[in-house]
Amino acid sequence: MSESASDIFAALAHPTRRQILQDLKPGERTAGEIAAAFSASGPTISRHLSVLRHAGLVSERRDGNRILYSLVGERLALSVGDFLSTVCPEQIVLRALRDHDRDRPDLTAAGAEGAGA
């Protein structure tokens, strides 16, 4: 498990791959749709997807002719969040998250409990 942390952070080190993850946040998309959002060639995006899959950050599902990719948010949050908690004091992490969504006032204290969605 500790070895896969390198795979995850290496996968996140490339801006195209971070953008792919962000594009997958609303829901699953085909490889072609993902590739169409970038100027790089299809095979290049396919390899980026392979890196993300190898890191466990996306999952794939076949639908006839196409392959649909979707984000594995739990793995991303667990692995990255675990490392963050190991290195930083937890207060700093929570404050960073709070600063990110200033719209939501009391996210860390009360809410976020049964929020599966």
Next chain:
Amino acid sequence: MSESASDIFAALAHPTRRQILQDLKPGERTAGEIAAAFSASGPTISRHLSVLRHAGLVSERRDGNRILYSLVGERLALSVGDFLSTVCPEQIVLRALRDHDRDRPDLTAAGAEGAGA
């Protein structure tokens, strides 16, 4: 010191550099102390420190003959946490932190040393 998320994630992609950050959690250490914790050569560790410095994850301070490094936890938490919040639903991130905290209740308060290697 770059501002790029790619630099930060690339810095975190190497296990030696993650271990260095963890070793710096209790407080500042000299380059020699840091290097002594690894089997790699001094120059190799020096370059790892340079990568971490370039990513803004550590800061250095001169003390006579030595150079003392310390963790910049805020930058780590802000950058990584910001990306995490951009890609994952916030609830997943918070639950991941909470799960981690449940497993190791006293990690943030006391040592978390483990840095032996």
Next chain:
DNA sequence: TTCTCTTGTAGCTATTTAGCTAAATAGCTA
């Protein structure tokens, strides 16, 4: 000054990665 300790830089090699084009694979339709 010179000597020593500590840390960083230079130069080299081996390995990995990112990008491309061309070809192969998987599935559907006629």
Next chain:
DNA sequence: TAGCTATTTAGCTAAATAGCTACAAGAGAA
């Protein structure tokens, strides 16, 4: 069967990375 679409794999080149040894630079001590 052939043909068409979607996606991945193969093969290549250029660039980046990690490791090493050897050397240089900065700061005290003698």
